[in-house]
Amino acid sequence: MTTNQIVLASRPKGIPTLSNFRNENVKMPEIKNGEILVKVIYFSVDPYMRGRMNDIQSYIEPFQIDQPIKGAAVAKVIESKSNKFKPGEVIVGMLPWSQHYICSEKEIKKIDTSIAPSSYYLGVLGMTGLTAYFGFMNICKPKSGETVVISGAAGAVGVVVGQIAKIQGCRVIGITGSDEKTNVLKDDFGFDETINYKTTKDISKAIAKICPDGVDIYFDNVGGDISDAVIANMNFQGRIALCGQISLYNTIEKPIGPRLQPILLTRSVLMQGFIISNYQSDFPEGIKQLSTWVKEGKLKFTETIELGFDQLPKALLGLFKGENTGKMIVESQMH
Amino acid sequence: MTTNQIVLASRPKGIPTLSNFRNENVKMPEIKNGEILVKVIYFSVDPYMRGRMNDIQSYIEPFQIDQPIKGAAVAKVIESKSNKFKPGEVIVGMLPWSQHYICSEKEIKKIDTSIAPSSYYLGVLGMTGLTAYFGFMNICKPKSGETVVISGAAGAVGVVVGQIAKIQGCRVIGITGSDEKTNVLKDDFGFDETINYKTTKDISKAIAKICPDGVDIYFDNVGGDISDAVIANMNFQGRIALCGQISLYNTIEKPIGPRLQPILLTRSVLMQGFIISNYQSDFPEGIKQLSTWVKEGKLKFTETIELGFDQLPKALLGLFKGENTGKMIVESQMH
Numbered sequence: 001m002t003t004n005q006i007v008l009a010s011r012p013k014g015i016p017t018l019s020n021f022r023n024e025n026v027k028m029p030e031i032k033n034g035e036i037l038v039k040v041i042y043f044s045v046d047p048y049m050r051g052r053m054n055d056i057q058s059y060i061e062p063f064q065i066d067q068p069i070k071g072a073a074v075a076k077v078i079e080s081k082s083n084k085f086k087p088g089e090v091i092v093g094m095l096p097w098s099q100h101y102i103c104s105e106k107e108i109k110k111i112d113t114s115i116a117p118s119s120y121y122l123g124v125l126g127m128t129g130l131t132a133y134f135g136f137m138n139i140c141k142p143k144s145g146e147t148v149v150i151s152g153a154a155g156a157v158g159v160v161v162g163q164i165a166k167i168q169g170c171r172v173i174g175i176t177g178s179d180e181k182t183n184v185l186k187d188d189f190g191f192d193e194t195i196n197y198k199t200t201k202d203i204s205k206a207i208a209k210i211c212p213d214g215v216d217i218y219f220d221n222v223g224g225d226i227s228d229a230v231i232a233n234m235n236f237q238g239r240i241a242l243c244g245q246i247s248l249y250n251t252i253e254k255p256i257g258p259r260l261q262p263i264l265l266t267r268s269v270l271m272q273g274f275i276i277s278n279y280q281s282d283f284p285e286g287i288k289q290l291s292t293w294v295k296e297g298k299l300k301f302t303e304t305i306e307l308g309f310d311q312l313p314k315a316l317l318g319l320f321k322g323e324n325t326g327k328m329i330v331e332s333q334m335h
Numbered sequence: 336m337t338t339n340q341i342v343l344a345s346r347p348k349g350i351p352t353l354s355n356f357r358n359e360n361v362k363m364p365e366i367k368n369g370e371i372l373v374k375v376i377y378f379s380v381d382p383y384m385r386g387r388m389n390d391i392q393s394y395i396e397p398f399q400i401d402q403p404i405k406g407a408a409v410a411k412v413i414e415s416k417s418n419k420f421k422p423g424e425v426i427v428g429m430l431p432w433s434q435h436y437i438c439s440e441k442e443i444k445k446i447d448t449s450i451a452p453s454s455y456y457l458g459v460l461g462m463t464g465l466t467a468y469f470g471f472m473n474i475c476k477p478k479s480g481e482t483v484v485i486s487g488a489a490g491a492v493g494v495v496v497g498q499i500a501k502i503q504g505c506r507v508i509g510i511t512g513s514d515e516k517t518n519v520l521k522d523d524f525g526f527d528e529t530i531n532y533k534t535t536k537d538i539s540k541a542i543a544k545i546c547p548d549g550v551d552i553y554f555d556n557v558g559g560d561i562s563d564a565v566i567a568n569m570n571f572q573g574r575i576a577l578c579g580q581i582s583l584y585n586t587i588e589k590p591i592g593p594r595l596q597p598i599l600l601t602r603s604v605l606m607q608g609f610i611i612s613n614y615q616s617d618f619p620e621g622i623k624q625l626s627t628w629v630k631e632g633k634l635k636f637t638e639t640i641e642l643g644f645d646q647l648p649k650a651l652l653g654l655f656k657g658e659n660t661g662k663m664i665v666e667s668q669m670h
Contacts, residue, residue, distance in 0.1 A: 051601070058601050059571065223596050236394065237613070242600040255594040261558050262590075264608035265577040266386070266393050271606045273599035278572070 001028045005098035006312055008063045012053055015250045015320065020053065021069070021313040028100060036085045036103045038075035040095060042305075044122035045315045045328040046071060046156075047221075050249040059275050068096035069312070072127060074111070074118045075101070085110070092121045097312055099332055115291055116301075123327035124160055124301040127276055129290045131243060132160035134279040139241040139272045140217040144169030147211050149230050152221030154181035156327035157243055159189050161219045163299050166190050170217070173210055175203070175226060177322045184325055189300060203229035214238075222247045228258055234269050242273040250320060302326030309333075336363045340433035341647055343398045347388055350585045350655065355388065356404070356648040363435060371420045371438045373410035375430060377640075379457035380650045380663040381406060381491075382556075385584040394610050403431035404647070407462060409446070409453045410436070420445070427456045432647055434667055450626055451636075458662035459495055459636040462611055464625045466578060467495035469614040474576040474607045475552040479504030482546050484565050487556030489516035491662035492578060494524050496554045498634050501525050505552070508545055510538070510561060512657040519660055524635060538564035549573075557582045563593055569604050577608040585655060637661030644668075 002025050009022035031037050049071060052063045063069055073095040077085050082105050085091065093108035095101050111121045123129065135157075142148065148165040152158045153174025162185065165172045173193045174185040182194035193210045200206045207215065207230060214235035220227050223245030231240065248255050264271060279286070293299035304324040306315045309332045319328055337360050344357035366372050384406060387398045398404055408430040412420050417440050420426065428443035430436050446456045458464065470492075477483065483500040487493045488509025497520065500507045508528045509520040517529035528545045535541045542550065542565060549570035555562050558580030566575065583590050599606060614621070628634035639659040641650045644667045654663055 059603075220596070223594065227596070242596050245594075245597050245600055248594065248597055255597075256591055257594045259558065259583065259590040259592045260595075261555070261562065261577050261606075261608070262580050262583055264606060265580055266608065266610075268394070268608050268610055268613055270608075271596075271599060273596070273601065273603050273605075275601075275603055278603055 001100070002026060003028055003098055003100040004309060005068045005096060006309075007066050007068050007097075008053060010065065011055055012250075014252045016050065016053060016313075016317055018313050018317070023310065026098075029102065031079055031081055031102050033081050034105060036077055036082050036091075036105070036108065037079040037100060038091060038095075038103055038108070039078050039100050040073045040075040040098070040332045041090070042074040042119045042122055043097065043309075043312060043330040043332065044072035044126070045312065045319060045330060046127075047244055047246045047249065047319050049316060050320070059277075068098055070094060070096050072122050074121055075108075090118050092126065099309055116294055119303060119305070119327075119329055120294070120301060122329060123156055123303060124294060124299060125287060125290055128156040128327060129160055130279065130283060130286045131276045132157045132164060133286045133290060134276065134282065135241045135243050135274055136161050136164050136219060138279065139270075139274060140219060140239045142168040142170050142217060145171070146216035147171045147173070147213060147235075148217040148219065149173045149175065149207065149211070149215050149233075150219045150221070151175045151226050151230065152244060152246060153185055153191065153194070154325050155221055156324070158219075158221055159185070159302060159326050160299065162189055162191050163293075165217075167293065167298055173207070175222075175230075181322075181325055184302070188302065197226055204232045207233045217241075219243060220245070224248055224255070224257070228260075231260055231263055231269075234263065234267055236267050238267065238269045240269060240271040242271065246320065304328050306330045336435070337361060338363055338433055338435040339644060340403045340431060341644075342401050342403050342432075343388060345400065346390055347585075349587045351385065351388060351652055353648050353652070358645065361433075364437065366414055366416055366437050368416050369440060371412055371417050371426075371440070371443065372414040372435060373426060373430070373438055373443070374413050374435050375408045375410040375433070375644075375667045376425070377409040377454045377457055378432065378644075378647055378665040378667065379407035379461070379463075380647065380654060380665060381462075382579055382581045382584065382654050384651060385655070394612075403433055405429055405431050407457050409456055410443075425453050427461065434644055451629055454638060454640070454662075454664055455629070455636060457664060458491055458638060459629060459634060460622060460625055463491040463662055464495055465614065465618060465621045466611045467492045467499060468621045468625055469611065469617065470576045470578050470609055471496050471499050471552075471554060473614065474605075474609060475554060475574045477503040477505050477552060480506070481551035482506045482508070482548060482570075483552040483554065484508045484510065484542065484546070484550050484568075485554045485556070486510045486561050486565065487579060487581060488520055488526065488529070489660050490556055491659070493554075493556055494520070494637060494661050495634065497524050497526050498628075500552075502628065502633055508542070510557075510565075516657075516660055519637070523637065532561055539567045542568045552576075554578060555580070559583055559590070559592070563595075566595055566598055566604075569598060569602055571602050573602065573604045575604060575606040577606060581655065639663050641665045
C-alpha cells in the first residue's frame with residue numbers, strides 16, 4: 001500500500017512559496033501490534049507552523065528537510081491492532097501531512113462527534129479554543145465592562161476570544177483586513193465594533209475614537225504596526241496577551257519599531273507571551289467549558305475549508321494573506 | 336521670615352540643564368492652627384522627576400512652571416500648631432524644594448530614627464525600598480536558584496533588589512557603568528557577577544557567558560540597548576519588571592529598537608510595568624519586612640550625599656550621568 005505525503009523541500013527565506021514543499025508517494029510499512037492505521041479527514045493549518053519551517057530552536061522543534069510537515073489532524077481509524085481503537089472511530093492527534101498514517105496508541109485521542117462536527121476538534125474544541133480560553137482568561141483576566149481589542153480578530157483564535165469576551169461582559173473591538181470580515185465579526189460573532197486595518201489610515205486614532213475610555217485588554221495575534229497603534233491606547237493596569245505575531249513571521253531583517261517599555265512602565269501594563277502547552281494540566285477544564293458554551297449556542301465557530309490533500313501548502317501560505325475567516329482547514333478527500 | 340526655594344523655570348527639551356531651574360528667596364506665610372513649620376534636612380533626588388518636568392499627563396501630574404519642584408524629603412519640626420507633632424521630631428513627606436515649609440498634618444509622617452539614619456526613610460525604608468521589594472517580589476516572583484539580572488544595579492533601587500534577590504537564594508548579576516561601581520556591588524552588596532556596560536563591547540554575549548543557563552528574571556531600571564541585550568537571553572517563562580527606563584528619559588525623538596514581542600511570545604515571558612503606588616495598601620507589610628532585614632544586617636544601603644540646598648538641580652542632572660552610587664540625596668544645610 002502507498003500513500004501521499006508532503007515534505008519540507010527547502011527552508012523559506014521570508015515568505016514561503018509552494019517550492020518549499022514537495023509531494024511524494026511513499027510505500028506504507030506493515031501495521032504492527034498495538035498500532036492503528038488511520039486515514040486523515042481534516043488537517044489543521046496554523047500560523048505557528050511558519051516558525052517550524054526555520055532551522056531555529058524554539059519552544060517546538062523545527063521541521064526537518066525531506067520529512068513531512070506535521071500538525072493537528074482529525075482522522076478515521078481504518079485498521080487497528082490496538083484494543084483501544086476500532087475501525088470507524090474518529091480520532092485527533094499531531095499527525096504528519098500524509099493521507100494515511102500508522103499511529104501508536106499514545107499519539108491519538110478519540111473524539112465525540114455528537115457534540116460538534118469532527119473538524120471542530122481542530123478549532124474551537126481543540127488547540128485553537130484552548131489558546132483563546134487560557135490566553136484570555138488567565139492572562140487578560142477580563143472584568144465585566146472592560147474594553148477588549150483583538151487583532152487578527154477574524155482568525156481562528158480571534159473569533160473565539162471575541163465571543164468569550166462578550167460572555168464575560170466586555171465591550172469587544174476586532175481588527176481585521178476586509179469589510180467582508182468586519183461584517184462577519186459583527187453579524188455572526190457579536191463584536192461591538194470593528195476596524196478594517198487595510199482601509200483605515202490612522203489605526204491609533206481610530207481606536208481612540210472607538211474606545212473613548214481607552215483599552216483595558218489587548219489580545220494580540222499579529223504584532224507590528226497594528227499592535228503599536230493599540231498599545232498607544234492602553235489604559236492604566238491594562239493587560240496584553242501575546243498569542244501570535246503573524247505580521248512578523250515572514251520578515252527577513254530583524255523587525256524594529258517604537259520602544260514600548262515607556263508606555264508599559266508609566267501605565268503599569270502587563271504584557272505576557274504564552275504558548276498553549278503552558279496550560280496542559282488545565283486542558284480538561286478548558287475543553288469542558290468550551291464544549292458547554294458550544295452546546296449552549298453561546299460560542300459559534302467558523303472555518304475556511306480547502307478541498308483536497310494537495311491544497312495543504314497553498315492553504316498554509318493563504319494564512320499570511322488573510323485568506324481565511326476562522327479556522328483554516330484542509331479536507332483531505334475531494335468530494 | 337523668608338526661605339529659599341527652587342522652581343521649574345522652563346521645561347527641558349532632551350537633557351535638562353541648570354537653566355531649567357531658578358533659585359528664589361520667598362516670604363513665608365504665618366503658621367496657622369493645625370499646621371507645622373519644618374526645616375528640611377534631606378531631599379530625595381529621583382529619576383522619575385525627569386518625567387514630571389515634561390508637560391505630559393502621566394500617572395503623576397507635571398511640575399508647574401514657576402512652582403517649586405517637589406519630592407520626598409526628611410525634615411525636622413521647628414514649630415507646631417498641631418498636637419500631633421512636636422518641635423524636634425523628624426518627619427518624612429512629599430515636600431517642595433524649599434528650605435522651610437509649612438505643612439498640614441496629612442502631608443507628613445513621623446519616622447523612627449532608632450532603626451536607621453533618618454535619610455534611609457528616603458531610601459531603603461522609603462519609596463526606594465518599597466519599589467525594590469514589591470517590584471521584585473510581586474512581579475518577578477523569585478525562586479531559589481534562579482538567575483537575576485539587574486540594570487542600573489548600583490542605583491538606589493538596584494542595590495536593594497540585588498540584596499533581596501540574594502536573600503531569596505538567587506544568583507545575581509548587576510549591570511552598571513563603572514569599575515568602581517562593579518566593585519561596590521560585589522564587595523559591599525554581595526552580587527555574584529557584574530558587567531560594566533561602558534567597557535563591554537557585546538553586552539548580550541557577556542550575559543550569555545556569565546549566565547550559561549539563561550536569565551530567569553530581569554529587573555529593568557534603564558531600558559534601551561542594555562535591556563535589548565538582557566532580554567535576548569531570557570529563559571522560557573522568564574519575568575521582567577519594568578521599574579525605570581532612565582536611558583530614554585532625555586530622548587527627544589520617539590525611541591525605536593528591536594521588536595521584543597517575538598521573544599516574549601516564543602519564550603512565554605512576562606513583562607510588567609509598575610509604579611509603587613499600585614501597592615499602597617501593602618506598604619506597612621513592606622516597610623516591616625525591609626526594617627527587619629535592615630536591623631538583621633541582611634540589607635545594607637548606600638547613599639551619595641551632595642551638600643547644600645543649592646546643589647539640588649545639579650544632583651538631579653547627575654542621576655542621568657550615573658554620578659550616584661545608591662540613593663542620591665541632597666543635604667540641605669552645609670556643615
